[in-house]
Amino acid sequence: MHAYRTHTCGQLRKQDVGQTVRLSGWVNRRRDHGGLIFIDLRDHYGITQCVIEPDGAAFPTVDSARSEWVLTLTGKVVARTADTVNKDLATGEVELRIETAAVQGQAQELPLPVFGDMDYPEETRLTYRFLDLRRERLHRNIMLRANIITSLRRRMIAQGFTEFQTPILTASSPEGARDFLVPSRRYPGEFYALPQAPQQFKQLIMVAGFDRYFQIAPCFRDEDGRADRSPGEFYQLDLEMSFVTQDDVFAAVEPVLAGVFEEFAAGKTVTKPPFVRIPFAEAMLKYGTDKPDLRNPIEICDVSEIFGRTDVEFKAFKNKTVRAIPAPGAAGQPRSFFDKLNEWARGEGAPGLGYVTFESDGGALVGKGPIAKFIPAPALADIAKAAGVKAGDALFFAADKTDRAANLAGMARTRIGRELNLIGDGEYKFCWIVDFPMYEWNEDEKKIDFSHNPFSMPQYDREKFLALDPADRDTILGLKAYQYDIVCNGYELSSGAIRNHDPDVMLKAFEIAGYARAETEEKFKGMLNAFRYGAPPHGGTAPGIDRIVMLLAGEENLREVTMFPMTQSAQDLLMNAPSPANPKQLKELHLRVVYPEK
Secondary structure (H helix, E strand, O other), X not given: OOOOOOOOOOOOOHHHOOOEEEEEEEEEXXXXXXXXXXXXXXXXXXXXXXXXXXXXXXXXXXXXXXXXXXXXXXXEEEEOOHHHOOOOOOOOOEEEEEEXXXXXXXXXXXXXXXXXXXXXXXXHHHHOHHHHOOOHHHHHHHHHHHHHHHHHHHHHHHOOOEEOOOOOOEOOOOOOOOOOEEEOXXXXXXXXXXXXXXXXXXXXXXXXXXXXXXXXXXEEEOOOOEOOEOOEEEEEEEEEEEOOOHHHHHHHHHHHHHHHHHHXXXXXXXXXXXXXEEEHHHHHHHOOOOOOOOXXXXXXXXXXXXXXXXXXXXXXXXXXXXXXXXXXXXXXXXXXXXXXXXXXXXXXXXXXXXXXXXXXXXXXXXXXXXXXXXXXXXXXXXXXXXXXXXXXXXXXXXXXXXXXXXXXXXXXXXXXXXHOOOOOXXXXXXXXXXXXXXXEEEOOOOEXXXXXXXXXXXXXXXXXXXXXXXXXXXXXXXXXXXXEEEEEOOEEEEEEEEEOOOHHHHHHHHHHOOOOHHXXXXXXXXXXXXXXXXXXXXXXXXXXXXXXXXXXHOXXXXXXXXXXXXXXXXXEOOOOEOOOOOHHHHHHOOOOOOOOOO
């Protein structure tokens, strides 16, 4: 018989009754029932109930065992009586009658229990992550992650993609976040950077003549963490294709994502390809965000023109962008519902949320509420028509500068949808956000910046683009790019683009954003040189693995689907990183630490 096990703890069934078997695992639970000791033995595969009577030879050993001790138990498989069958366990029809027992490893008093699903502080969970990972929900999530990655890999290969690996030590690149820098021992004062994404390398793979690339790629960004963004590092399904249009990229990606979600959706419905395409400007108007949750039926509309009319006397909305957010069926809500939303808006830095409730008076639609008296009946009818509201509904208003009004309206749409239970949890709704602006105005620095991905192809005639005057701000800010995002249930899963493979257009694009041509040549020497030796049209995208798993696991924090995450403040409490380098290491790297003044 094997030294440790003949079966796993999730393997025994009724047909195994009568066999002598050996199991090894952790003590999930220990129960003492009037002399009988029950051990729920757990391993990666499941749990088996094991039992021993007081006169058993192994009783002293089993009696001494405590939670999370590692035991090897040998004995006969017996059937449980009908009234003791555990239907929640795959092994619930049988149990092991212990004949011999061996302790493989003892456990000290636990800083957090493995059995059960109590919530514990982040610091405790991450310091003792090896214990946290033994817990059922987290263990299941990590296995789900592994299975999702396997499925993605299989589906990409079936689509004709080949997996290649790109470098981890590379050069710094303006990807939009801070780089992690790695000092060079051999070249004093010089640094490598960890890749924020394999962007340049995957484009170079296309230039090198490989047609369809993918990689489960680690990416590194020195940015603050939040629930849906890991600090430090994350993984993405990175892909690139040659000789493709935007439609070709969509046609390749949609069946992969839809297929994976259908495989692991656990009964929820999934958007069938082709996914709906929403222009960026339309998304910002209708949803107040470029990451819309389409499970929410509320659509925002612009009523600025109506409030600007001379017959409307509400001065607080004059000369402002006014967005109206419907609240279906909310007219019957108590006053506290409206007051709470108003206080929430103030907490977000807004003056508040004006609102009107709609009732029927002899078949005519009339408005009630604090601002209704300032809106004459014809204007109120036009607002109701524009917003698609009816008697029994309410309408909230966000008024400010255009970007701030859109942002507040988008947040209010989400909050109202949740408060009214309009957002169903039984589906995954995908869409593409397309036609992103190529550039945006940086008000703080009074300059034009890239709005999304600097390596994207502009949707503009080549010769006209090369002739653009950087001072022609209106034309430049009106340019769109072949840039696109995949969004699911309010989460951005992926950003991508048809790439700028023309070196002259690339130099001009960076010049418009304030980069001198010599600076662009220096920063992107490898890519520009490659493009000058025959570059194919190409494009791609990179869905985030962590967010895909988070959605499919039904979690709200990436920590719950990452094996060894850092804290929100980017610390690894398990391995004690970051930590100071010793003097010998600093000397080898020709570095001296200058601490900030306190």
